[in-house]
Amino acid sequence: MELTIPRSSILPALERAAAAADTKSTLPVLTNVLMRATPDSLALTATDLLVSVQIAVNATVAKPGDALVPARALLEAIKVMPEGEVKIVSGKALSVVVYAGKKKLTLIGMPPEDYITIATPPAKLQPIPARTIGTVIDRVRATMATDDTRANMAAMLIEIDGTTLRAVATDGHRLSMAECILPAAGDKFRALVPTKGIEQMRAILSTQGDGNVDIGAQSEAGPVFVRAGSVLFSSKLVDSAFPSYQQVIPAAGGHEARVNRAAMLDALRTVAVVSTDRASGVRIAFGAEGGMLVATDNPDMGDAQEMLDATVTGGTFAFGVNARYIVDALRSVTCDEVSVNTSGELDPMLIRQVGKEAEWCSVVMPMRI
Numbered sequence: 001m002e003l004t005i006p007r008s009s010i011l012p013a014l015e016r017a018a019a020a021a022d023t024k025s026t027l028p029v030l031t032n033v034l035m036r037a038t039p040d041s042l043a044l045t046a047t048d049l050l051v052s053v054q055i056a057v058n059a060t061v062a063k064p065g066d067a068l069v070p071a072r073a074l075l076e077a078i079k080v081m082p083e084g085e086v087k088i089v090s091g092k093a094l095s096v097v098v099y100a101g102k103k104k105l106t107l108i109g110m111p112p113e114d115y116i117t118i119a120t121p122p123a124k125l126q127p128i129p130a131r132t133i134g135t136v137i138d139r140v141r142a143t144m145a146t147d148d149t150r151a152n153m154a155a156m157l158i159e160i161d162g163t164t165l166r167a168v169a170t171d172g173h174r175l176s177m178a179e180c181i182l183p184a185a186g187d188k189f190r191a192l193v194p195t196k197g198i199e200q201m202r203a204i205l206s207t208q209g210d211g212n213v214d215i216g217a218q219s220e221a222g223p224v225f226v227r228a229g230s231v232l233f234s235s236k237l238v239d240s241a242f243p244s245y246q247q248v249i250p251a252a253g254g255h256e257a258r259v260n261r262a263a264m265l266d267a268l269r270t271v272a273v274v275s276t277d278r279a280s281g282v283r284i285a286f287g288a289e290g291g292m293l294v295a296t297d298n299p300d301m302g303d304a305q306e307m308l309d310a311t312v313t314g315g316t317f318a319f320g321v322n323a324r325y326i327v328d329a330l331r332s333v334t335c336d337e338v339s340v341n342t343s344g345e346l347d348p349m350l351i352r353q354v355g356k357e358a359e360w361c362s363v364v365m366p367m368r369i
Helices: 007-020 071-079 130-143 195-205 261-274 323-331
Strands: 002-006 032-038 041-047 051-058 060-063 065-070 085-090 095-100 103-108 126-129 155-170 174-194 212-217 224-228 231-235 255-260 281-286 292-298 302-308 310-313 317-322 337-342 349-353 360-364
Touching: 002 007, 007 032, 007 041, 007 051, 007 071, 007 085, 007 195, 032 060, 032 071, 051 195, 065 071, 065 103, 071 095, 071 103, 126 130, 126 155, 126 174, 130 155, 130 174, 130 195, 130 212, 130 323, 155 195, 174 195, 174 212, 174 323, 195 224, 195 231, 255 261, 261 292, 261 302, 261 323, 261 337, 281 323, 317 323, 323 349, 323 360
Parallel strands: none
Antiparallel strands: 002 060, 002 085, 032 041, 032 065, 041 051, 051 231, 085 095, 095 103, 126 212, 155 174, 174 360, 212 224, 224 231, 255 310, 255 337, 281 292, 281 317, 292 302, 337 349, 349 360
């Protein structure tokens, strides 16, 4: 293998590939990136068996061939090279030599034939605006569980039903759902994508601007594929049942307050001054004549409160809730006004955008204060 490629072209591609490789794996082959030089391009492939990425980059290829080298080491080697053309050549004993300017780095690799066989996408993938799927992911991603032992919650459910694109996530204490309308009806699709798959997918989507990506799965068991330009990404799916989110989202209750989203977010930041991770509960009270009180009382640090203007229906009512959950929900949308709705002190709280109720909702379980 012998090729020349601009440093500015290979560096972002390698960063994407290195993010997919498993640098801590006990299987040495997974720490590597497969380089495949064809007559007019360089293809990079990396996987950790959960996610995989394949990227094609234009290159001037003198000798086609394959090489398998440590992903992180190759990335660092390209980073220290000067701007301009970088020459990459297969050396002796499975090594790869990287040249640029007066610099030369030799990396010891492995036999390319030892690399993992990567799954191939189905013949048909459906186009979706990258910005649309990125939006629904961003509106619910904070709600995913961080505990990997609960695989079905350390994941995000993505569905396509007719012209509706939907994303749902929950950690058992809260749940968020976001929907967008697609330009055209697509094939029915349902995929429970693990956290790393969502993170990698979102990073790829952010490079596409207003363009489309193609998405699809080999089967209901996965993997799911996303093609974005010259990048083909895939992720295994979580092999367990996602909670029945339709049963979790409550109907509108008898107590509601409509309040400015930014003002409520600011009030929560105010009371957070005397909050700790162990005492993050806040008390929210609806006034009989309007207004919303956000307050907290921390025996170790003090107390804080702020009264907000709000339109209240259902009379005086108060309940406790985890402040961080509300902050995450309010940060995930950009509307002016939200509706905070509940049926009782120990019933779930439902937050929606006023005027755009169908686009997003967040359900938060109450807590005793």
